[in-house]
Amino acid sequence: MELEKLWQSFTNESGKKEMSDEMISESIRIKSKDTIEKISNTLKIKLGWGILFSVLSLGLLIYHINTTNLLIIMTFSTMYFSFSSLYMYVRIKKAGKMDHGMNIKQFIQNYYSQVKSLLRTEEIESVFVIPVFAIIGILYSTILIHGTFDAVLTNTKLLLTAIVLLITVVPFAVLFVQWANKKAFGAYLEKLKSTIDKFDDKN
């Protein structure tokens, strides 16, 4: 049997059963499992935390500053969380635009770049966020013990511990996030890359 005839038979079979209105309506309201949307959603949660901490830091900066040391720390925190949130927002917004009007190869190339870019954003964010939260945790718990922030800042041993922790946590945070992303998306990214290459392959 000719290839075209076999295809026609397959096409005829596929056209026999109609989709119901309900099937279609239901599917357009699902939660997407698209990779870009999934990674963007994870980043949106981090963005939410970033905005929350920006507001809290700003609130503390405006209403509760009574020492110079704390003023400096809170100013840096506010700036850090605000810039971090803005960075994530821009990257997520950029990734949200996928144009099906492109040809297939362009679309896959664009998609591949977007996934890589979002994963990179996640890595950069985690590299900064994990150590910062570790330090905030230590400082906050010691403030509770020592009573005031200035007392904590004059404790050299404690400050050294915080600095050592910061230095050691950063490489672990980098490695951990890279490992987790590679485990979740490594094979997938390789497959996308291979599909792009195969479109150009003439052999």
Add this chain to the structure above:
Amino acid sequence: MKEKEFIDLIKKHSGIIYKIIILYTNNADDKADLYQEILYQSWKSFDNFKGNSQFSTWLYKVAINTALTFLRKEKKHVQAIEHYSDWLSIQENEPEKSEDLIRALKTLEESDRVIITLHLDGYSNDEIADICGITKNNASVKLYRSKQEIINLLKK
């Protein structure tokens, strides 16, 4: 109004979605997920469909783009919603020869599968090159090679 128009167009061209799902997935869970994702992506991009090309060509592109970027499940199992698991299981009723063709097409690289699918659905080499973003010459070479592979597989 817009949703009604979309539903009518999808119903008219549902065969395209079905064919892509059958050719790009291997299990019931992936079929159900890809089916939902194609409809979701088509709806999300429907505003950008300006009618410059035929709806069938546009839907083909969305369905193929979604299938090629679809992250397949490994071990998780999700139950396909009952009223469309039926629609997706149509493959079981297909003639044996069609099943052979589907099996043979699935042995091709995904990019080659795109090209031969478009060809078998009546697109010219110029159109295939334009849709895929490759040269006409490359499309012809790939098409010839893929056809030979399929014919040889079907002869066995």
